[in-house]
Amino acid sequence: MIRIEDLTKKYGKYTAVSHLNLQIPSGSVFGFVGPNGAGKTTTMLILATLLEPTEGKVYVGDFEVTENPAAVRRLIGYMPDFFGVYDNLKVTEYLDFYAGAYQIPREKRPSLIGSLLELVNLSDKADSYVDHLSRGMKQRLGLARSLVHDPQLLILDEPASGLDPRARIEMKEILKELRRMGKTILISSHILPELAEMCTDIGVIEAGKLVAVGSVDQIAAKVYGNRLLKIRLLPSVSESDLKRVTDFLQPKYRILQNRSVPNEIQIAFDGTEAEQAEFLKMLIDQRIPVVSLSEDSGNLEDIFLAITKGVGS
Numbered sequence: 012m013i014r015i016e017d018l019t020k021k022y023g024k025y026t027a028v029s030h031l032n033l034q035i036p037s038g039s040v041f042g043f044v045g046p047n048g049a050g051k052t053t054t055m056l057i058l059a060t061l062l063e064p065t066e067g068k069v070y071v072g073d074f075e076v077t078e079n080p081a082a083v084r085r086l087i088g089y090m091p092d093f094f095g096v097y098d099n100l101k102v103t104e105y106l107d108f109y110a111g112a113y114q115i116p117r118e119k120r121p122s123l124i125g126s127l128l129e130l131v132n133l134s135d136k137a138d139s140y141v142d143h144l145s146r147g148m149k150q151r152l153g154l155a156r157s158l159v160h161d162p163q164l165l166i167l168d169e170p171a172s173g174l175d176p177r178a179r180i181e182m183k184e185i186l187k188e189l190r191r192m193g194k195t196i197l198i199s200s201h202i203l204p205e206l207a208e209m210c211t212d213i214g215v216i217e218a219g220k221l222v223a224v225g226s227v228d229q230i231a232a233k234v235y236g237n238r239l240l241k242i243r244l245l246p247s248v249s250e251s252d253l254k255r256v257t258d259f260l261q262p263k264y265r266i267l268q269n270r271s272v273p274n275e276i277q278i279a280f281d282g283t284e285a286e287q288a289e290f291l292k293m294l295i296d297q298r299i300p301v302v303s304l305s306e307d308s309g310n311l312e313d314i315f316l317a318i319t320k321g322v323g324s
């Protein structure tokens with residue numbers, strides 16, 4: 012559905028996206044993850060035909076974005092990270108305006124708008140003024156707006172940003188439904204664990220470069236070997252004991268320590284189960300106060316930090 016070949020975008024002398032190559036198959040939900048300024052919005056704007064590449068080719072379906080932007084626009088629904096809603100317009104009027112812009116016949120619009128509002132859970136707000144909606148509702152209305160012409164591909168720039176947990180769950184459920192409907196979805200976010208749950212694939216972008224791409228499991232395997240083991244120590248563990256633990260583990264394993272949970276250490280472990288049992292015995296023989304040793308299949312937040320550590324900084 013999407014093919015990006017050696018894409019570079021420069022703003023003056025500044026390179027925002029550098030030699031990016033990426034393919035996203037139809038039907039996938041692709042999470043585009045990266046810190047602020049990594050180049051996600053720039054890439055999405057190019058896909059949405061709103062910005063021209065400096066170098067490289069970008070295809071949506073069979074069409075190249077600069078050669079055939081009108082055809083590309085028919086295939087995509089784009090939801091920017093910030094968008095305005097107009098004062099003095101009711102929800103149905105707002106969607107009717109966009110349906111008109113896509114030349115949807117007037118007589119078809121009421122049922123289309125009705126089903127879009129149902130999809131995004133806004134049926135009871137049909138007659139509300141858009142500027143009276145909550146942030147979460149506005150985001151869902153923006154999503155409905157991007158769907159008026161029934162696009163095959165949705166490009167959603169941080170659709171869950173600034174939403175409270177309940178609103179994020181609602182957004183996530185709608186995206187699941189869209190996936191069931193067969194849409195291909197490209198979604199960017201900082202909310203990494205949520206992307207892990209709903210995406211089929213993840214691309215990690217840092218300083219304009221794609222630093223990892225694959226399924227969440229593949230990325231986890233790439234970074235950590237086979238498994239991530241979580242060692243929980245007694246909460247009362249002293250600084251000196253903690254240092255003793257890391258000194259013991261350091262030469263052999265890659266260690267990840269979350270500063271907000273000082274008594275928990277994660278390591279990349281690529282041994283067998285028997286070796287894992289042996290490893291636990293070693294910790295105990297060293298009189299390390301282990302409360303539990305568990306497997307973590309890959310928290311995307313940690314993976315992301317590990318992959319992007321130091322890149323571009």
Ligand SMILES: Nc1ncnc2c1ncn2[C@@H]1O[C@H](COP(=O)(O)OP(=O)(O)OP(=O)(O)O)[C@@H](O)[C@H]1O
Nearest residue numbers: 022025027045046047048049050051052053054092
């Ligand atoms: N119009 C512009 N002119 C100059 N520099 C720009 C312009 N737009 C973006 N940039 C720069 O390009 C880089 C990539 O920006 P971009 O908005 O694509 O990143 P992003 O990953 O979407 O970040 P965020 O998560 O903050 O939205 C940033 O350093 C940004 O400052």
